[in-house]
Amino acid sequence: MFKFITIALALLAAPALAEDYCRATLNADEILIDRDTLDRDAPGLRERLGRWPTKPIDRLRGRDPACDSETLISFLSLNVPEEEIDGYCLLPDPEFGYLLAPGARDYRGRCTATTCERVNTARDGAVGVAGTTTDILTRRGADQSRTQAIKHASGAAILTGSAGSILASLGTGASTAMTAALAAPVVAGAAAVSVVAVGGAVWLCR
Incomplete structure (x- = not known):
């Protein structure tokens, strides 16, 4: 021992x-x-x-x-492009390492106020978020809402706006779990929320 x-x-002390x-x-x-x-x-x-x-x-x-x-x-x-990092912070996640989430960050890059919870949704929920993000970015859904969309270089699809605008943008792509999460009073009353889809999982951040 x-x-x-x-x-x-x-090994800890030696340069390598x-x-x-x-x-x-x-x-x-x-x-x-x-x-x-x-x-x-x-x-x-x-x-x-x-x-x-x-x-x-x-x-x-x-x-x-x-x-x-x-x-x-x-x-x-x-x-990465400036619009994909400005206004974003790092949120530790035991399964996905760091999750890049919208919000203010401290001088170490970590989120200072943002909270994210994983939405218990089937994989098609993440596919729906990714598809809506692509639609908005290619302007097919530009007239639906004021939802902002980012397809991050890491593969994450991020939708940001009010809970209502995100629901309107997702339309039939919103799972039951996602609809219920966005309709929760604490989320519905928030100035802005974000939905982050990564690797078949979906997070709701505010």
Whole structure:
């Protein structure tokens, strides 16, 4: 046991080529990031303490360490269109890594006020959201509502507007679960809500 700890600590301290890279999961897609290409400050103490125990194990397995949220948001800011990152924040999700959601973010890129809940809907609910997003972007649904649509580079389909405008845009593409979620008083009364479809799952954010 002592020998393993000694080796792990040596790997943690030793410089290595793999140390320049880290991995992040965004909207269920894994991204390899070269940290040397990013102009950023060091991660905060809490985040470093939260992830340091996995570093030696990851290196022993030949796997790059996990990226912190600041590295990921810096990477996105440099590599995706401005309209797909401005006004968006990172929300941790145990299954999909980070979820890119509309809302204000802190200096580490994480959401400060946005809350998202997964809507218990069948896969065709996500397909309906993706299809409506494509319709609006190609102007086939431009006259239906004031819903804004984004097809993110990561594959996420995002609809933003009032609960009523999103329901009107989805039309028959709205599942029973989605209709009920958008009709909930706390959601219906919100100034703006967003529906995010990723990999067959749907989140409702406000």
